[in-house]
Amino acid sequence: METLRFVAAWVIGAEQREANGMVSxxxxxxxxxxxxxxxxxxxxxxxxxxxxxxxxxxxxxxMEKTIAPELFVAFCWIVLFFLAIQSGARSFAAEYERxxxxxxxxLVSGYAVFWGKVVxxxxxxxxLMSIAAALLLLVFDxxxxxMAGFWLTLGxxxxxxxxxxxxxxxxxxxxxxxxxxxxxLAFPVFVPLMRLGxxxxxxxxxxxxxxxxxxxxxxxxxxxxxxAAMLFDYVWRE
Amino acid sequence: MxxxxxGLGVVGGIIVGLVPAVHRPxxxxxxxxxxxxxxxxxxxxxxxxxxxxxxxxxITWRQVNPELYVPVAGTLDWDAAVASGDTLVVPMxxxxxxxxxxxxxxxxALFVPKDASVVILAVQRWKNDQQFVVQGIVAAxxxxxxxFIPGLEExxxxxxxxxxxxxxxxxxxxxxxxxxxxFLRRRRFIDDVHSVSxxxxxxxxxLLATVTGSxxxxxxxxxxxxxxxxxxxxxxxxxxxxxxxxxRQSIEEPQRRAQIAAVYAIVAFVTVPFLVFIMPRLMxxxxxxxxxxQTAGPILSTQPGVLHPLKQIVFALSMFSFSLLFFWLLxxxxxxxxxxxxxxxQQVQEISETS
Amino acid sequence: MExxxxxxxxxxxxxIVFVIWIGIAGWLWRLERRLVELEQWARQHEGNxx
Numbered sequence: 001m002e003t004l005r006f007v008a009a010w011v012i013g014a015e016q017r018e019a020n021g022m023v024s025x026x027x028x029x030x031x032x033x034x035x036x037x038x039x040x041x042x043x044x045x046x047x048x049x050x051x052x053x054x055x056x057x058x059x060x061x062x063m064e065k066t067i068a069p070e071l072f073v074a075f076c077w078i079v080l081f082f083l084a085i086q087s088g089a090r091s092f093a094a095e096y097e098r099x100x101x102x103x104x105x106x107l108v109s110g111y112a113v114f115w116g117k118v119v120x121x122x123x124x125x126x127x128l129m130s131i132a133a134a135l136l137l138l139v140f141d142x143x144x145x146x147m148a149g150f151w152l153t154l155g156x157x158x159x160x161x162x163x164x165x166x167x168x169x170x171x172x173x174x175x176x177x178x179x180x181x182x183x184x185l186a187f188p189v190f191v192p193l194m195r196l197g198x199x200x201x202x203x204x205x206x207x208x209x210x211x212x213x214x215x216x217x218x219x220x221x222x223x224x225x226x227x228a229a230m231l232f233d234y235v236w237r238e
Numbered sequence: 239m240x241x242x243x244x245g246l247g248v249v250g251g252i253i254v255g256l257v258p259a260v261h262r263p264x265x266x267x268x269x270x271x272x273x274x275x276x277x278x279x280x281x282x283x284x285x286x287x288x289x290x291x292x293x294x295x296x297i298t299w300r301q302v303n304p305e306l307y308v309p310v311a312g313t314l315d316w317d318a319a320v321a322s323g324d325t326l327v328v329p330m331x332x333x334x335x336x337x338x339x340x341x342x343x344x345x346x347a348l349f350v351p352k353d354a355s356v357v358i359l360a361v362q363r364w365k366n367d368q369q370f371v372v373q374g375i376v377a378a379x380x381x382x383x384x385x386f387i388p389g390l391e392e393x394x395x396x397x398x399x400x401x402x403x404x405x406x407x408x409x410x411x412x413x414x415x416x417x418x419x420x421f422l423r424r425r426r427f428i429d430d431v432h433s434v435s436x437x438x439x440x441x442x443x444x445l446l447a448t449v450t451g452s453x454x455x456x457x458x459x460x461x462x463x464x465x466x467x468x469x470x471x472x473x474x475x476x477x478x479x480x481x482x483x484x485x486r487q488s489i490e491e492p493q494r495r496a497q498i499a500a501v502y503a504i505v506a507f508v509t510v511p512f513l514v515f516i517m518p519r520l521m522x523x524x525x526x527x528x529x530x531x532q533t534a535g536p537i538l539s540t541q542p543g544v545l546h547p548l549k550q551i552v553f554a555l556s557m558f559s560f561s562l563l564f565f566w567l568l569x570x571x572x573x574x575x576x577x578x579x580x581x582x583x584q585q586v587q588e589i590s591e592t593s
Numbered sequence: 594m595e596x597x598x599x600x601x602x603x604x605x606x607x608x609i610v611f612v613i614w615i616g617i618a619g620w621l622w623r624l625e626r627r628l629v630e631l632e633q634w635a636r637q638h639e640g641n642x643x
Contacts, residue, residue, distance in 0.1 A: 167505060171498050175488035185485060188478040189505065192512045224508050231501045234422050263629045273618040280614055284607035392603060570624055577628075577635055584639070 025108045029116025030123075044124075047087060051132040054079055059139045069205040072142045076154065077198055079132045080125075080161060081190070085183050087124050088165035091117060092173035110233040117166040118225070125162030129154065142205070149209030150201065156214050157197040160221035164190065167228035170235045192220055240550050244537065247554030251561025252409065260432065260569050261576060272566055275559035282552045283398035287377040289358050290386025291334035295370060297388040299363035307360040309376045309386055314342070316352055330359070330370075344372045354378035385546040389458075396454045398552055401537065402560035404447035404472065408514055410440025410564060411479070415507040418500035430496035431575035433503060434486070439567050441479045448472050459524055467523040471513035478506045 037044060058075060095101045104113055133154055136142075144150050168186040175181060200213035258265055289311030298308050312332035319328045326344045331337050333356070342361060344350060350357060358377045361370040377383070387394050414436035421429035451469070452462045463469060485502055489495040518528055527535025536545045537553070545553070 167501075171485065171502055172488075174491075174494060174498075175485065176490075177488050181481075181484060181488060184477075184481045185502065188474045188481065189509055191474050192509055192517065195517070220508075220512065224505060227505055227508060231422070231504060234497055235501050263632070264625055269622060269625065273622075276614055276618070277611065280607065280610050284603060284610060287603070566621055566625075570621070570628060573628055573632065577631060580635060580639070 022109075022112060025112035026115045026119065029104075029108060029112055030120050033116065033120040043087065043090070047083060047124075047128050048131070050082065050086065051079060051128060051135065055132065055135045055139055058136075062140070066141045066143075069142055069144065070202065072136065072140060073198060073201045073205055075136055076133060076201065077157075077194060079136075080129055080154075080158060081187075081194065083128050083132070084125050084158075084161040084165050084190075085186060087128070087162070088121055088169040089179055089182050091121065091166065091169045093169070096173055105237075110236040111229070113236060114166060114170075114229055114232040117170075118163045121165055122159050122162035125165075126155065126158040129158040144205050146204045146208045149204030153197065153201045153204050153209060153214065156217060157193075157201070160193060160197075160217060160225075161190065163225050164193070164221055164228070167224075167232060167235070170232065189224060193217055196220070240545060243550050243554045244557065247557035248405070248561070251558040254558070255561050255565030260565065260572050261428070262569075263573075264566060264569060268562075269566070272559060272562035275555060276563060279398060279552060279556040279559050282382070282548075283395055283556065286382040286384045286548065287358050287380050288386040288392065288394075289333070289380070289383035290388075291332040292338050292340045292361075292367075292370065293334060294386050294388050295361055295363055296367050302389050305362075306391070307362050307373045308388075309358045310361050310370070311356055311358045311380075311383060312337075313356060314350070314352075321346070340368045340370055342370045342372050348372065348374065350375050351378045356380070358383065382548060384548060393454060393458055396450060397536070397549065398556040400447055400450040400454060401553070402556045403443050403450060404514075405557065406560050406564045407440045407444035407447060407475070408510060409561065410436045410443060410568070411475075411507060411510055413568070414440065414503050418503040421496060421500045422504075427492070427496065427579055428576060430500065431579060432572055433500060435568055435571040435575055437479055437482055437503065439564060439571060441476065442567075443564065444472060444476055444479070448476070455524075464524060466525055467518040467521040467528060468525045471517055474513055475510065478509065482506065 054075075062071075095104065108116075133151075165186065168182055168189075171185060172181045196213055196217045200209060200217065203209055203213065254268070254271070258268060288309045290308050291312075292310055295308040295310055298306050310330070310332055312330045315329045315331070319326050321327075322343075324346055326346055327341050328344055329339055330342045331339045342359060343364065344359075350359070356379055357375060358380060359372045360374045360376055361372050363369075364371045384394070414433045417429045417432035417436065420426075421433060448469075451472075455464060455469075456462045482499060482502055486495055486499045489498055518525060519534075520529060522528055522530040525531075525535075527538060536549075539545075
């Protein structure tokens, strides 16, 4: 009963917030993230470098031009997992270090901060992952059965992985040993999504994509992200 | 019938476990119920001899291991016994439905009580499907007997220990989730004590489930670890809750630690239903009830005769007793946690009074 | 020897498990009693506090 009331209150509360103000607040957070990132582009460069290095190492190791589709899918997911984790590793910790938390606390609601971070993270992961996948496709000659299915799964996976990271990066923001803790916390929760995503991508690469895999992925990630949005304030507010 | 029995064990265990509230002392009857229930589970789970049929003996000889002796329960027809050299050839009617009669070759040195109406003999197929060599007597007129399952033999008894352990771990994690939600709502440190105690004891149970399963797998599947979907999922569960403790450990401020741990406990629990109830059933695996299995497994299958009535009773009893054991351990842990919390609060008060 | 093992090995397993359980149960029972004492003591001492 207590929980039901809690859920109901949250839903009503979200409705009561002004829709327009909300969107612009989220937009402001996203814009702020982009501006801060483009001041030195350190994260962007690090992750780009990571992507290129991974592809290069794979290219050096597997000189032959054709690789098994299964191997290709595995490479994609290794890159995707570490991109998602690394892009979120310092997202909240940096706010505390730069002491910009106070500003965020006073200027926007926790709700806006969460969704702003989610949008930014999703954009970042999807952008980098599409570069990584394009590079992998360029370097290796992979026979792919359904190109559209492959890109669709890749897109959905990157979006969901990116959207699931912020809650974990917020959880570790104030702990010691931040960097080491994030993959440990996030990995088990990511596993069901990764399991489904790898299965879906394999289907797309070998035969054709089954829509129900994508639906299951969206359902699972949807539950995690909704919970994360509901609980974010408890992590964010002191 | 089966659903009612097992449901009674599962729900009853949780209800009786929660009846004296977790933070209260356990009454004497409650502790006696737990100790007695578990003792009865161990006795009923391990003591009754296995009793098979001639069919089982033939299947075992053909498909499992021709050297294995199979306990066959049946009635010996001593009047038709014929001596041939050192052995007695006696017709025996087993308790299968419909019963089959076959000849058993009993060494004359082996003592088999003639007045027993039902004997369980360790037999092995000999020459043809109608003749069996007897190696020893397992039991005479047993009060209770568990069914013999070719390929599982005595290892089938693991059902009464391994399954409840992993079930209780899930109950523990659900309990931790509930108190994590309560903590976020009420901000009472006692709720955090409940949550963290449930996670630590749940993890102990999950570890024990892994150990019992893994030893069993060594003897049944050939190696300690096979990356069966359920093995993967319990591994991930252990990982999740190990991460939970790592997270707690890395935050110093108590208020913040409790808050962040509560949020993680809630988010992490989303994976539990998927890992425990969905994934192992969708994927092909070695555990009963996986996609490659014809039935939903011995516990959930609705087919009649999948689980022997005695096994149903013992399984329900063991679910009940393991739940009580969990709540007992939880209660001890929670109460000592509350005492420690009170002690800390007093210390803080003393310091603030003196300064 | 083998016949002996077939007949009695499960009883040996039972005995080991049963003894372990009695040990655990006794330990829990004692812990329970000591915890009750401790709780009483804590309650009394908190009561005396100004």
